[in-house]
Amino acid sequence: MSEHKQQPDTSHQPDAGRRDFLAKAAGLTSAAVAAGVVLHTAAVAAPRTTPVTDIKRWGMLVDTAKCADGCSACVEACEHENGLDLQEAPEGINPLKWDNQRSTWIRKVKLRDNLTGRITNLPLMCQHCEQPPCVDVCPTGASFKRADGIVMVDRHTCIGCRYCMMACPYKARSFIHERVAHKLTRAPRGKGCVESCNLCVHRLDNGEDTTACAEACREAGHAAIIFGDLNAPNGPLRDALREVNSRQIREDLELNTGVRYAGI
Amino acid sequence: MRRIVYREWRIESSRYWSMLAILAGVIAIGGLAALYMEHHGHWVTGMTNSVVWGTPHIFAVFLIISASGALNVASIGTVFDKSFYKPLGRLSGLLAAALLVGGLLVLVLDLGRPDRLAVAMTTYNFSSIFAWNIFLYTGFVAIVIAYLWTMADRKGNPYKKPVGTFAFLWRLALTTGTGSIFGFLVGREAYDTAVLAPMFVVMSFAYGLAIYILVLMYSFEQDDRPIGPLMLKRLKDLLGLFVAGVLYFTLIYHLTRLYGAQTQNIEHFLLLTGGIYTLAFWLCWIIVGSLLPLGIIYHPEHSKNPKAIALASALVIFGGLAAMYVIIIGSQAYPQEMFPGKTVIEFGTPGDIGGAVAPYWPSLPELLLGIGGVAVALLITTVGIRVLQFLPESLADRAVDPHVAAAEARGR
């Protein structure tokens, strides 16, 4: 149960929110606020004490042949891990509208080939582009790429202009349209800011080596998502990439995404 | 040519103050709308994670490009030495600054975190065209003010041409920058093209001039100042040229999109199957907003009627807003194409609309915020012409055209 430490919403009181946040950063937990900044997290034996480097580049391979029809283990795990399931629909909102406004980090996508009719399933999330258009366009630099390839949003400098959402070719980002009552300390969320998949950065910075979605997929018995270090020549990710033919979604844009897909 | 005499706007006080009161009321309503959206969050708007820029952006972008277009009249006089247009320069500068301020306010108040404006002013990412635009916009206001000074003050007069030229180049950069906000979005089918930047420049000429003509005609009429048929003819001819230019670029834009296999689908959507967007494109933008005003402008009889010219200008403005609607909303409503040759059957949470056209309907607060921005621009203009000498005493033919004046002198 301690998973869901619920915090009161302070997003409409920026100063109190910030103070609150800083207090936690110093004492209890914190989230990454800038590229290369030291990250600490509580409740873990070995929190990161060194700046993020580019020795690793985090990424994943999705084998669509293994991604099961009707399974949404990755989506549920992500929602739970990052507090997306704590979002509450504003009172009186039309449910369809809420579905279009609530934050989504990962989606289960189902495709049909126009010619052959073949069905493909795949999870779609932020692709952690090496050349991220979202970072290029962000006026304040709130969207940033860490040295280890993770693209994320600094919720303290995001002004909510949503330009990054216009620029992302993968529809990976969500805008927080509503006031936030409950959120996790490891995944802060505030009205008027943009967010997206951050490859469970809090886990990686605590020495863990996989994301909630990859873990859930493996536990569900599919193992369609292989997470790892793209730079490690003999790591599991590179091994897997050597075995199957993989490609990037919208390869034509040459963004060199950190997420690769087999079988599409 | 005779010396041009500029005078403050001298309508009766009561009328002036009631105009201000009405505009202030509209602005207050716009402000309340912004406050309401800020307080509740954007869920009260029609915007979603798919259509992230809504009606406020339509107004903001429209006002911003019109601002640079409104300055064009001054540029023609100063930079291209057309003395005919010189009396129009001051109002042109004032209107440009006013429209820009109105547009920027709308843009800022629609941010998810308008309270973090200071962050936007102090933290820059220079690879962002948006960040560049912040400089282009604030710089524009400063330059226009300097330009106005060179026009109004004898000490400033020698600098008029260089400052005017600089302002002209700056405004080109500004509109190019605004167009590029869209033109550089590689991930969106409708946007990824360089044609958008020049297209926005031509649009700015047309919309800025249309607003200029309306403001000029109204302010002159209220104050019983004459505008001669020659002046009206020049202005409406110029408007016709710009509107035709917009049509030309619209054609080029769609042809380039139709040519590329990747972008044919969005073209099909916008031009044929897009429902409200198709309607807005053909009916509002092309027919009512472009062809109809062109018909009026080049009609042998109507084109001489000031009322018809005013109507044509209003239609061009209407068409401009429709164009923004199609360009900004339509292109977001259309699903981003990620999987060529495949059909998206499901896309995440139920109700999520990837793979299908995203719903969007403007909400009242969005609309009120946009109209509030227009009112801000008009309020600045109204106060400006009232307290300072922006408007020439007369734009009668003999005041603006030396030949007419000479002919009249001979006749007398």
Ligand code: SF4
């Ligand atoms: S997928 Fe989108 S949000 Fe993620 S890095 Fe690429 S452009 Fe940015």
Ligand code: SF4
């Ligand atoms: S919404 Fe936030 S993260 Fe996205 S571009 Fe604007 S400031 Fe940057």
